[in-house]
Amino acid sequence: MTAAxxxxxxxxxxxxxxxxxxxxxxxxxxxxxxxxxxxxxxxPELQRALGERLGAVAINRYPGERTQELAQALAAHARxxxxxxxxxxxxxxxxxxxxxxxVCQPGERVAVxxxxxxxxxxxxxxxxxxxxxVGVPLTADFELDEAAMLAAIAELRPAIVYLAxxxxxxxxxxxxxxxxxxxxxxxxxxxxxxAYQPFAARDSMALxxxxxxxxxxxxxxxxxxxxxRIGYMxxxxxxxxxxDKLRPPYNVSVLNAEAGLFALExxxxxxxxxxxxxxxxxxLQTALAALARTVDLHAYPSEGNMILVRVPDANRLxxxxxxxxxxxxxxxxxxxxxxxxxxxxxxxxxxxAAMLAAIxxxxxxx
Numbered sequence: 515m516t517a518a519x520x521x522x523x524x525x526x527x528x529x530x531x532x533x534x535x536x537x538x539x540x541x542x543x544x545x546x547x548x549x550x551x552x553x554x555x556x557x558p559e560l561q562r563a564l565g566e567r568l569g570a571v572a573i574n575r576y577p578g579e580r581t582q583e584l585a586q587a588l589a590a591h592a593r594x595x596x597x598x599x600x601x602x603x604x605x606x607x608x609x610x611x612x613x614x615x616x617v618c619q620p621g622e623r624v625a626v627x628x629x630x631x632x633x634x635x636x637x638x639x640x641x642x643x644x645x646x647x648v649g650v651p652l653t654a655d656f657e658l659d660e661a662a663m664l665a666a667i668a669e670l671r672p673a674i675v676y677l678a679x680x681x682x683x684x685x686x687x688x689x690x691x692x693x694x695x696x697x698x699x700x701x702x703x704x705x706x707x708x709a710y711q712p713f714a715a716r717d718s719m720a721l722x723x724x725x726x727x728x729x730x731x732x733x734x735x736x737x738x739x740x741x742x743r744i745g746y747m748x749x750x751x752x753x754x755x756x757x758d759k760l761r762p763p764y765n766v767s768v769l770n771a772e773a774g775l776f777a778l779e780x781x782x783x784x785x786x787x788x789x790x791x792x793x794x795x796x797x798l799q800t801a802l803a804a805l806a807r808t809v810d811l812h813a814y815p816s817e818g819n820m821i822l823v824r825v826p827d828a829n830r831l832x833x834x835x836x837x838x839x840x841x842x843x844x845x846x847x848x849x850x851x852x853x854x855x856x857x858x859x860x861x862x863x864x865x866x867a868a869m870l871a872a873i874x875x876x877x878x879x880x
Contacts, residue, residue: 529641536638544841545868547859550682550710550820552738554787554862564776568769577768584771587778588746592732595723599751601758604765606709606733606745610635612760613705614643617673627666628676629658631683631849633707636676648672652851656684656814656822660692664699673702679718680710683845683857685816687716697725703753704728710736710818712788713795726750736819738784739777742770791819795860801870809877819860828854831876838872 523531539548556564571580581602589600603609617624626640630649640647648670650662658677667675675696680687697704704727706718711732722728729749734742744766747754766774777784798821802813814822825831828846835842843857858869 533638533641536634539841541841544836544839545861545865546841547861547865547869548841548843548857549740550736550818550859551740552736552784552787552791552819553859553865554738554790556783560780560783564773567772567776571768571772573768575768577764577766577771580768580775581766581771584744584766584774584778585746587775589748591778591781592748593719594748595719597751598722598748599754600746600748601754601761602766603745603747603761605735605743606707606731607635607639608761608765609731609745609747610639611642612757613674613703614639614645615760616757617702618643618645625670625672626674626676627663627670627672628678629663629681631845631852632676632678633682633709634848645673646670651849652681652684654851656681656686656851658688658692658696660689660695663692663696667696667699667701671701675700675702675704676707677704678707678709679716680714680817682709682818683820683843683848683852683855684814684822685710685818685820685857686814687714687817690716690721693718693721697721697728700727702727705747706730708732710820712736712784713792713819714817722749726753729753734774734777737777738787739773742773742777744770744774791860794863794866795819795821797863798858798860798866798870805870805874805877809874811873811877821858821860822852822855823858824853824855825877826854828856831873832856834876835869835872838875840869840872842869 585600585602594600623646625646625648627648627650628636629652637647648666650659650666653659677693706728708717708730711717718730722730729747731747734744795816799813802823805811810826812824828844832842832844845852845857846855
């Protein structure tokens with residue numbers, strides 16, 4: 515038995531066996547503010563309507579036309595310019611993996627570039643495909659280091675440059691002029707990851723229209739459908755057509771497609787939710803700034819549905835908040851620039867009030 519298992523393990527890639535899996539922390543019984551989810555449920559009326567829609571879906575058939583209709587509806591929702599097209603992914607994670615597959619050249623060293631700290635899947639998906647991931651540190655105030663980015667592009671000639679807009683976990687939008695110069699300098703793809711676009715003041719659609727190598731990636735997760743797993747990527751029709759060849763033929767289920775279409779038909783509901791979350795974000799920022807006058811805490815500006823805060827001891831505060839029933843994300847170990855930092859998701863008014871009370875109680879008692 516042991517010998518057979520050892521032989522089976524031996525056929526797995528050594529680097530895969532050495533990797534650490536993406537961690538999803540248990541949240542049962544806690545106020546869940548660690549994953550930038552939309553905290554609002556649909557009204558009972560819309561829940562019933564969605565249930566009826568899903569109940570009528572032909573789940574005995576493979577996905578087909580309905581997913582194509584979802585792609586068309588998303589293109590209309592995003593106001594996709596002429597000459598651009600859209601492909602679907604099972605969340606943004608799958609799209610990132612497909613991009614890594616698309617640029618991998620067997621026997622050659624291919625670089626992927628992104629600012630760090632940033633979304634961990636850029637690096638993980640690159641390593642899965644034996645690509646050379648290079649992270650370029652942000653400045654101390656989490657802005658793009660333009661000189662370092664341009665130098666790395668000139669030296670490495672990366673196949674992909676990822677720019678999250680807003681960035682995760684820092685939640686800020688970078689200087690558009692700097693992004694423009696990076697797009698002009700990049701020899702390959704420039705992927706603008708707009709996962710948090712519903713909460714941001716600007717987007718990259720005009721940048722994509724000016725530069726055929728720029729792709730814009732979005733997700734319905736922050737729209738309010740994190741459990742449905744629908745991501746989409748937009749860009750030059752010829753580029754997208756080739757990348758789409760790598761997509762599994764039935765990667766979005768008929769149930770997910772129907773839920774996505776239903777959400778787009780009720781987009782005004784989700785837009786109101788996003789507006790409320792933006793208002794709650796502003797209230798949280800004001801409350802955190804007031805708290806910072808009495809305790810050692812610094813909250814950074816945000817254009818997402820999250821706020822990055824720096825505290826004296828992130829590990830202790832994270833554990834203390836969890837003991838008080840509030841789960842946030844401890845990002846202090848992700849990168850040296852994030853030392854002593856926690857990421858707070860913007861929740862409902864009641865959730866935010868409970869989180870603020872727990873933070874204040876913990877920091878004033880230490």
